[in-house]
Amino acid sequence: MPADFPSDSQDDSLVAKGRAGDNAAPLSISEISGLLKRTVEERFGYVRLRGELSGVKRAASGHMYCALKDEKAVIDGVMWRGNTQRLAFQPEDGLEVVASGKLTTYPGRSKYQIVIERMELAGEGALLALLEKTRARLAAEGLFDEGRKRALPFLPRTIGVVTSPTGAVIRDILHRLADRFPSRVIVWPVLVQGQGAADQVAGAVRGFSALPEGHSDRPDLVIVARGGGSIEDLWSFNEEAVVRAIAECSIPTISAVGHETDTTLADYAADRRAPTPTAAAEIAVPVRQELAATLADFGARQQRAILRPVQLGRERLEARVQRMPKLEVLLQPQAQRLDDAATRLANGLRDRAARARDRLQSDRARLNAPLLKIRVEQAQQRLTAVSRLMVSLDPDNVVKRGYVRVIGPEGRTVTTHAAAAKEAALTLKFRDGDLAVTTGKAPQAPTAPKPRAKRPAKGTPPAQDDLFG
Structure with missing residues (x-):
């Protein structure tokens, strides 16, 4: 064992002491973490890592935290909000990406990590995989269903x-x-x-x-x-x-x-x-020209549709006319009856004229001038006698002589006491005027006068005798 590291048998003290030849003071955890951080950042100031995203999550601050992994290792990663806003795609778990940035350490957990400044999909295959993944997820929500698609105007x-x-x-x-x-x-x-x-x-x-x-x-x-x-x-x-x-x-x-x-x-x-x-x-x-042509075609079809019933009706009418009998045939009986009636009329007029001529000739003797004069004088004498009789019988002429004429409500002359007693009011006609008097009897509803027979209007010719009578 080296001398710089004494054995346990030689280290019996409880308080840390300096060793012979040891001129380095003990480092704090923060100091060693700082040394490691500077060493890593200086050595790996810019790296590009390829790996699969895992554990992607976004914080409320907008920062993104994730991990990059391959078959044997994992490294944590962080991407600050400013860089996440410039991403061209939405990071998701399972995507293979290429992350560019710098390695650093996180002293709070004694871990090293990559601060990602840029992230790209690892090739077109990864892009297509992301596309398919997004398509499947949105399709599952029904965004691509045919039933929700609308017809275009x-x-x-x-x-x-x-x-x-x-x-x-x-x-x-x-x-x-x-x-x-x-x-x-x-x-x-x-x-x-x-x-x-x-x-x-x-x-x-x-x-x-x-x-x-x-x-x-x-x-x-x-x-x-x-x-x-x-x-x-x-x-x-x-x-x-x-x-x-x-x-x-x-x-x-x-x-x-x-x-x-x-x-x-x-x-x-x-x-x-x-x-x-x-x-x-x-x-x-x-196409506007096609619409115009279509409208013109519709107009022509409409015109043909309108005229077709007329044409069919004309054809049917002509067919029926061909089957109908001729006008001369239909009118032949009536024409024959007319001719017969015309013949009978001519014969009747001739017969009537002949009879009238015979009657006129038979009365010619009675129509001579002397005889007519005698008849006129006789008629005048009768008329004069009737006129004198009318004057003598006129009740108003009697009134002029001092008598009084009693007239009922209907304008008729009352000649008896019984008739006068029936009337409630009478008129006394004097020579110099009329006097209305009452009898004290309740008035009776007047009876409607009987309608007079209508006389023929003046100048109306007498009815003509029947020529065939």
Whole structure:
């Protein structure tokens, strides 16, 4: 045994004492920890470690704590908040990464660890593994279910586009829309690659979705677009924040990220996937010329549909007309009856005229002038006698001689006491006026006068004799 380390048999003291040739004072734990810390940091000031993440957790302060391991060893790691905010992916247990930073010790636990300044996935295989893991987790939540996807509007008036405002993507979309069906386009400019791109894309989608119904800038359709690139270039559209924003968007969405074979998780969450941004514009609106042609075709079909019953009716009518008898055949019996009646009428008129002529000739002798004169004088004498009789019988002429005429309510002359006793009121007609008197008898309801027979109006000719009578 070396002399610097005496045996137990020689070290019988209870209090630490200096040894011969020993000129170093004992080190404290903090001192030795500090020496170890400086030695490690000087020797391993910058390292890159490849390993599998384990025990990943984020503190309330924003710092991330984890462990890197392989088949035989484990090393703790810490990443401060400023560096975690610049991560291009979400660290999870089981991911193989390459961590860059410096080794240091943690005196509080006598452990060494790596302070990670940068973390990257260990190759494209690890990136694809993370992608598949994220896809499976979000699919389990139902974000990619076909049942939740909505139909796109047939003809959106306003289209919102989330993309870079300076790239070829927006120019392609605007050009294609102008060719097919010019529409109002609102561009929400965002980064489509690199640090902060996922947050900007998610914020733009949520911004469009948050616009209230009826707002002038609220689009009817949202297109999330980016040109082609590697899986790393398109990674922002695989971020959970973007996928959830698209899935929760209240407006139908089209994902047009990459070209043809490029597929991102945003494509699964959107209501419709387009292989290219140009294809997204084609899906969004129909072709105006085709719509015009379709409308013209519908109009022609409608016109034919309207005219078809008329044409069929005309054809049926013509067929029935062909089967109907001729007009001459239908009217033949009536025409024959008419001819017979005309013949009978002509014969009857001739017979009636002949009889009238015979009667006139037989009465000619009675119509000579002397005889007519005698008949006129006789009629005049009778008329004169009747006139004198009417004057003598006129009751008013008797009144003029001083008599009184008694008139009932109906204007008739009352000639008996019994008739006068029945009336409640009478009129006495004197030569110089009328006098109304009452008899004291209750009035009786007047009886309606009997209707007089109507006389023929003056100038009305007498009824004509029947020509066939």
